[in-house]
Amino acid sequence: MKFEIQGADSNSKARAGKVTTDHGDILTPIFMPVGTAGSVKAVHQRELENDIKAQIILGNTYHLYLRPGLDIIESAGGLHAFNGWRKPILTDSGGYQVYSLADSRKIKEEGVTFQSHIDGSKHVFTPENVMDIQRTIGADIIMAFDECTPYPCDYQYAKDSMHMTHRWLERCCHRFDATEGKYGYNQTLFPIVQGSVYKDLRKEAAETVASFGREGNAIGGLSVGEPAEMMYEMTELVCDILPVDKPRYLMGVGTPANLLECIALGIDMFDCVMPTRNARNGMLFTSEGIINIKNKKWEGDHGPIDPELGGYVDTFYSRAYLRHLIMSKEILGAQIASIHNLTFYLWLMNSAREEIQKGTFFDWKSGMVEKVNRRL
Template structure:
């Protein structure tokens, strides 16, 4: 597995690169569709490959561990064979899900004991067990086990949590480096920078992570309710510390504006449930702006969802038809909307890549953002 930095923009820290894995090449900057339980909601793998053309998707350790279970995934030969996706997969460590289970978990030095949201059964995640679970899931990129702090967060708690995450990272690395994958292809471990919204903690954490010299690094604990400008400040600080020759992954981000602004700061990889979750609620991202397809104004609009965007779904179906499906609660409605939104997000990062290569990214970003973020 190898990352090659290709070009850096002259007016920002935006850059292009390629991450080569045994399941294919990931061209950065990239948005990664979220497939929490082994599937991107309402989207067929064929659509992911042929219409959306995703280089990589995500799975989630917490959810896959609980259901369908690790033993079944082992029997299947890993998640790639289980869900029929033959391109790269990244798995989150489950740290964010544990963070969200505030009333159902206890955090200790050993790890986290939590109750299943499915049946209330009790389980424990440790840095070692999370490495073993992700080895068994078989993702190409696996994440270190961390604690994601909330916002706002007390300084002392953020500091203690950061050091705990660092100690857990050392245990993750020891376990990862002393084990091998199950399915005959290479896996990479990405550490995660924490430190809440405190500059000195973020700097400490980024420096600690950089010293581990892994293939890539992630920035966690942001997009949890803090103001966007604060997120950009922390991201900028961390990107200037993490090694330039390793890909940088900003976890759980975000809106199209968040993505373009963070690309300008030097981020390479993104994921977020927003395009699919919003799609299921009738919110569409288009090259002309944001549409609430439930609104009356689209009832008789027979124009394509987004002719400029391209792609079968966005150009074949009309706004009026999609609105009809959503209001009729037909399953096809969320499917069309989800494919469209993911097509837009992948289009956006590919456009960013092209503009960086041309040397025109900064101007393009400033021109396109007011258009794509306006409400239609």
């Protein structure tokens, strides 16, 4: 994997770049739609590629390992062949799922024992077998196995957890470097910076992660309930330490305003379930603000969802029709809303990239943050 910086904003730390993988280029800043089980909910691959203009999607190690299982994915020739997505894929290591399964897992130095949410069966994730699992899934970018601490989190727990995550990272790197991909293309490993919301821990974690010299780096353990300003503070601190010439991925973030503010701090890559999850509940993100399509005010609005976006969903379907579908619980409503929200997120990233390259990002960002936070 290669990373090239193609532009920078003089009034912030925002940059435009290009990540090159064996499955294609990724122009940054970029938002990555989440396909937890190998599928972005309610969206076809052709819509992801042609209308949404997604350049990379996510799969989740925990969910894919449990279902359909590694044998099925490997017999297909990897996740790309299994789900028909030919562009880059990133897989989360399962660390966040371990965090969210607090009632059914045990964390030890060796790894994590957990119960399947499907049938209650017991499984073990270690830094080594998580590398092997992600090799078999076949993602272009795979994540190191870590522990994601909750918020709020006791300082000593956060410190002990961070040090264990660093020991796990060393084991991940040894296993990754001692193995090869299975499907004839290159894979790369991103470490993850933890440390909760403690400045000294985040600094130590960022320095440790940077010392491994991998091809990209991630920031985890944020957007787990802490105030937005605290998230920005931790992100800025870490970005100032992580190498400039490597892509920086902020995991699980976030709202459109979060993305814009974190681009200004030096983040290149994002993912979040928010655009699709909120879409299924009738919340639409637009270039002029947030729409709750269930509100009666949209009942007779026959205008396009967001004319600024220009895709077939946003020009062909009206707000009134989408409201009717959502209120009727028609599956098509969830599909249209999901395509719209993802189209908006990718439009926002592309717009930010253009503004960075023009040198006008900072002023544009200030106005756009105000717009995307409005309730219409």
